[in-house]
Amino acid sequence: MRPVPTLDLDSVVTADLPNGLRVRLLAERNTPTVSYYTFFQVGSRNERLGTTGISHLFEHMMFNGAARYGPKEFDRLLESRGGSSNAYTSNDVTAYYEDFASDALETVLDLESDRMRSLALTPETLEQERQVVKEERRLRTENSVFGLMEEQLEALVFLAHPYRWPVIGWMDDIDRITREDCQAFFRTYYAPGNAAIYAVGDLDPEAALAAIARAYGDIPTGPAPAPVAQGEPVQRGERRAVVRYPSQAPAVLVGWRGPPATSGDSAVLDVLQTALAVGESSRLRRRLIEAEELAVSVHVSWGWRIDPGVFLIFAELAPGVRPERFEPVLWEELDQIAARGLGKAELARAQRLLRSSVLHELATHNGVAHALGQAEALLGTWREAGRALEQYAAVGGRDVRRVTASYLDSAKRCLVTLEPEGLP
Amino acid sequence: MTAPLGAIHLPPLHERFLDNGARVIAAERPGVPLVAVRLVVSAGAALDPAQGHGLAHLVAQVARRGTARRSGRFIDDRIESLGSELGTGADEDATYFGLSAPAEFLPELLDVVVDVVTGPTFPAPEWGRIRRREIASLAHLLDEPGAVADRAMLDAVYRGHPYGHPTDGRARHLASLRRGDALAFHRRWYTPAATTLVVVGALEPERALDLARRKLGRWRAAEGPPPPTVPAAPHAPRAVLVVDKPDVTQTQVRIATPALARASAEYFPALVANAVFGGGFTSRLMEAVRVNRGLSYGVRSRFAMSRSAGIFLESSFTKLETTADLVEVLLEEAERFSEAGPDEEELRRAQAYLAGLFPLSLETHDQVAEKLADVALYGIALEEVTRYRERVHQVTAAECREVACRYFPLERGVIVAVGPARRIASALARFGPVTVVKARSVL
Numbered sequence: 001m002r003p004v005p006t007l008d009l010d011s012v013v014t015a016d017l018p019n020g021l022r023v024r025l026l027a028e029r030n031t032p033t034v035s036y037y038t039f040f041q042v043g044s045r046n047e048r049l050g051t052t053g054i055s056h057l058f059e060h061m062m063f064n065g066a067a068r069y070g071p072k073e074f075d076r077l078l079e080s081r082g083g084s085s086n087a088y089t090s091n092d093v094t095a096y097y098e099d100f101a102s103d104a105l106e107t108v109l110d111l112e113s114d115r116m117r118s119l120a121l122t123p124e125t126l127e128q129e130r131q132v133v134k135e136e137r138r139l140r141t142e143n144s145v146f147g148l149m150e151e152q153l154e155a156l157v158f159l160a161h162p163y164r165w166p167v168i169g170w171m172d173d174i175d176r177i178t179r180e181d182c183q184a185f186f187r188t189y190y191a192p193g194n195a196a197i198y199a200v201g202d203l204d205p206e207a208a209l210a211a212i213a214r215a216y217g218d219i220p221t222g223p224a225p226a227p228v229a230q231g232e233p234v235q236r237g238e239r240r241a242v243v244r245y246p247s248q249a250p251a252v253l254v255g256w257r258g259p260p261a262t263s264g265d266s267a268v269l270d271v272l273q274t275a276l277a278v279g280e281s282s283r284l285r286r287r288l289i290e291a292e293e294l295a296v297s298v299h300v301s302w303g304w305r306i307d308p309g310v311f312l313i314f315a316e317l318a319p320g321v322r323p324e325r326f327e328p329v330l331w332e333e334l335d336q337i338a339a340r341g342l343g344k345a346e347l348a349r350a351q352r353l354l355r356s357s358v359l360h361e362l363a364t365h366n367g368v369a370h371a372l373g374q375a376e377a378l379l380g381t382w383r384e385a386g387r388a389l390e391q392y393a394a395v396g397g398r399d400v401r402r403v404t405a406s407y408l409d410s411a412k413r414c415l416v417t418l419e420p421e422g423l424p
Numbered sequence: 425m426t427a428p429l430g431a432i433h434l435p436p437l438h439e440r441f442l443d444n445g446a447r448v449i450a451a452e453r454p455g456v457p458l459v460a461v462r463l464v465v466s467a468g469a470a471l472d473p474a475q476g477h478g479l480a481h482l483v484a485q486v487a488r489r490g491t492a493r494r495s496g497r498f499i500d501d502r503i504e505s506l507g508s509e510l511g512t513g514a515d516e517d518a519t520y521f522g523l524s525a526p527a528e529f530l531p532e533l534l535d536v537v538v539d540v541v542t543g544p545t546f547p548a549p550e551w552g553r554i555r556r557r558e559i560a561s562l563a564h565l566l567d568e569p570g571a572v573a574d575r576a577m578l579d580a581v582y583r584g585h586p587y588g589h590p591t592d593g594r595a596r597h598l599a600s601l602r603r604g605d606a607l608a609f610h611r612r613w614y615t616p617a618a619t620t621l622v623v624v625g626a627l628e629p630e631r632a633l634d635l636a637r638r639k640l641g642r643w644r645a646a647e648g649p650p651p652p653t654v655p656a657a658p659h660a661p662r663a664v665l666v667v668d669k670p671d672v673t674q675t676q677v678r679i680a681t682p683a684l685a686r687a688s689a690e691y692f693p694a695l696v697a698n699a700v701f702g703g704g705f706t707s708r709l710m711e712a713v714r715v716n717r718g719l720s721y722g723v724r725s726r727f728a729m730s731r732s733a734g735i736f737l738e739s740s741f742t743k744l745e746t747t748a749d750l751v752e753v754l755l756e757e758a759e760r761f762s763e764a765g766p767d768e769e770e771l772r773r774a775q776a777y778l779a780g781l782f783p784l785s786l787e788t789h790d791q792v793a794e795k796l797a798d799v800a801l802y803g804i805a806l807e808e809v810t811r812y813r814e815r816v817h818q819v820t821a822a823e824c825r826e827v828a829c830r831y832f833p834l835e836r837g838v839i840v841a842v843g844p845a846r847r848i849a850s851a852l853a854r855f856g857p858v859t860v861v862k863a864r865s866v867l
Contacts (some may be wrong), residue, residue: 364788
């Protein structure tokens, strides 16, 4: 297998500043832009009941002004320099990024270090963002069939682990989070020791490193974050939930607890996911959509997480098809793989599709910077970025059989069905 | 504050018109060892029959289900076993076939794509199955309030116009279409003269052109009369359409007016005006709706420009109680902008933003292929791409204001709200005459 031409890991320039901030830089000059990521090692897994959703609400607060640049100035200044920004919060991390024309690097350092050093947390902006986040929750969860089902599923798969609650948090908790909660959260989780910077693109790494040290060097290090509660009990039988909603047709969402991202099995589950539902010729699409017309769509997702995450299968059923008719066919396909693994051609097909998808991801500055950050946050080192290519290539038919049998066990599955109700 | 002004560098373009009239464009780029292929036939949903909305879309979906040489399954197996996926779809102006694959597989993949475009047989069982699937998918779409709003808006603003129906069609129309309709549509509109093939990436351009000529050059198709001309969108007085969805806790809002076609001389003023008004995170709308009032999580505006016509639209959502407040802010801001235009600082910021980020829209092989195909499809000058930054920077505040006066929803335009009618309709009556329809009507 050829290495990834756009990802030359040996050219990554790294430093750990005395305050703990990790910096990783990579020059890549095909496009006159830079992508700049800041990863904070905090997500919903670091939360507690009562203040669920604080990581995500806090992400919103980060755009509301700091000591030097007041409210609204962050994006204004950035856009005036030819850049844009965004952010996301997941179960494990909170990541912020800017994409910009290369000569705006100093501006970005100024803006980002300002908010890491001295974020303003005013009562007014907190109230305003609380309302915005509640709208976001109404949009993505309460008025979305998948959102409603996913929330139920995670609560089935996890009894004890914080992955049990949604990243956006429970509505009541969003209402309950106080300014003091936010201040404490900021001190602990947004301190430089809990953060890492990844900049990729049209830059001079040595000069950029010096500039980053100047911009961030004086930010004090913070207290150590509390360990995350583990101790998920063993699942000893299928768990089910029903969502009744005035939807047009039924849907089924199934989930199993998988391994942590660091497990070698993670790459195998990616292969399985691809064999099952990526492309028209994938197993489940062929059987469930094409041959038997039981479903109109099937999606499979395996999300790499720090602690064991969820392997998901979601199907929108054809109108008139009951989940009872759909389920046995799905189990039959999975049982077959657990018994016999994948065929040679099927395995090779999945590996090639995965290789293309990694290459696509690494075709942009943003993609490379994100891959470095994601690898360090989830797997412990940025050197793991792009390594999935080798891991996929090394997966054998027996590996797929083994992980299917061990993780996608019928006694360990959780299942949410959507029952349409009250339709005229 | 300075905006990047430099020229945008595209890779050298190698272009050839084949004897049968098909156009081929090839470009070599450094980067990942992949090739992006995009084949565009300039025939889309605007050519759907009056009672056959969704035909162009169905033709695009079923074309890949079999040719004289290959079955649908064989096509999927071949393409996907090489690590690629074939994407097909239609919009109002054209039908697209695209994939991206390791460079060494280009000859074989191009052979399959050209076969799918030029020689589909629309096997009867596959035609029936895909049609059933598409009708079933539309039912699920009814559970997405945003999608319902978009469909209702298109219908309301374009009323009766060829662009006025969703490209994926209507359930009852799809049910009445026959396989013969697909064959006829393909015979009539899929012609070499209507076709542009773009290949970009890790390739040797002259060899790619030769390859394209060998695959595509043999295609002969009857040239019929040209497609009917599509008029501009009709203007109508302000009206409110409430799409009744009793079960939701949030209203989806769209406000739309007829606007400009893609190749308009006002393209750059429209782009800049929209960036200030409702484009990025610091837009007027974002400030008014999200930052100052906390009414919504997201709000945006845009000019949706097609080949022969276009619309301007504002789009957002809010909890039921604040539906009318949201509409009011969306209308007030449009009015305020059209009265005074952007201030100097806003104008410069929007220009810097658009110019600085433009290279990011040309970062991958696929993006470059898409841009080149669009340039060909809409008949716009390549210079619009290479001198993009300069053109953005030439736009004046007065031009932005003019564009707003002409196209923003000032005393005109349709207001579409998707939510429980009994909770939201009466509050919307102050904006114009209200019509209430069932959500199912958008199917």
